[in-house]
Amino acid sequence: MKSKKKGKNLWRDHYTDKAQKAGFPARSVFKLEEMQKRWKILRPGQKVLDLGCAPGSWLKYASQIVGDSGRVIGLDLKPMDQPDKPNAQFIQGDAFELTQEFLDEIGRDFDVVLSDMAPNTTGIKNVDALKSAALCESALAAAVTVLKPGGSFVCKIFQGEGFDAFIKDVKKYFTKHKIFKPESTRKQSREIYVVGWSKKGGSHVRT
Template sequence: MTTKTGSGTRNLKQRVKTAHKRTLSSQKWLERQLNDPYVARAKREGYRSRAAFKLLEIDEKFHLLKSGQRVVDLGAAPGGWSQIAAKKVGAKGKVVGIDLLPIDPLPGVEFIELDFLDESAPGKLIAMLGGPADIVMSDMAANTTGHKKTDHLRIMGLAEAAIYFAREILAPGGAFVAKVFQGGTESQLLADLKRDFALVRHVKPSASRSDSAELYVLATGFRGGAADETPSA
């Protein structure tokens, strides 16, 4: 919020008083949420998370989502990315979100409560989509420990698992977008993607906090291809 004085306008950030049982890290997180313009904007515009604006920006720049596409959202909770995808692909498309957590229903999205690493997951999702996916997207982040190297390895491991999953269900020419962190091990991940996709790039949406090492990897033009036949669930 702002207040005007005789000398002009100055910004006043909301501060959170330290609660008896609140840790310093949780206090800082809460302060950041209260002062985050994307959090406020998400509430105003009816999106389930501020992360929705990251996908919106990526799509506006690279025209990733199109009418009629089949889309898989890995680690979909609370559903912000699925919301955007459903609006973009429209009634002719199909969006399936998968997560270990239950997710409140969303128009145009079908959710499944399942670990995407489960052996049955690729077949089930292809069946739910009615065929191979055009896009696999992931805004997943591993639980943090506070140790930068450990946290980086965890998020990169999750991204690698998402890539492996994408190979299983993407149609030829399909796309993959996922959260990664800067930190020294992403070069191998990029090399793997370049073998499977025609074009691979890093993206840093403005909705990603400037003090975060968070990046997104966007890979398009998948050279492989999941089977065209729809398996039984």
């Protein structure tokens, strides 16, 4: 029992240390990197919205890929320092309270919307899954509003209640989707990523 626990900690430290050495504040960067290596979701010159961006690993990674001709806007409930790259910006806010004015202000010309948002967990699987699904539905509503037709969506969700309904909704707005569990995700974690490609034409705000 003891050695199993030690093994788990060593495994977690490997990704945390690796992220720190590479200059990223969180190990979550490797999950996005895995998806990027597989599908080249991010490209130079793109405009990207990163929901739940703190402490800023995905924001930094995405800003490196989109480069000087691109732009990344990150949003999180928690405060965070402004990124040191001129093409990246942090806005503190709640994804459940994105107003039409705010979405109009940031623009409706995004190429990619990322959401790595996670709720505060209770430890009760169904409750946590429903809280995660609610965050995902709000990320999807933002994505269908601000993405250009043809845009892509990456969203973390906890498997469980609300998952099937969320996939059904993703299918309504995206031509193709995949469900992906990165290698760098903790094995015991119920989190999984949904990637939607090629947003269908038009923009719909779910009410």
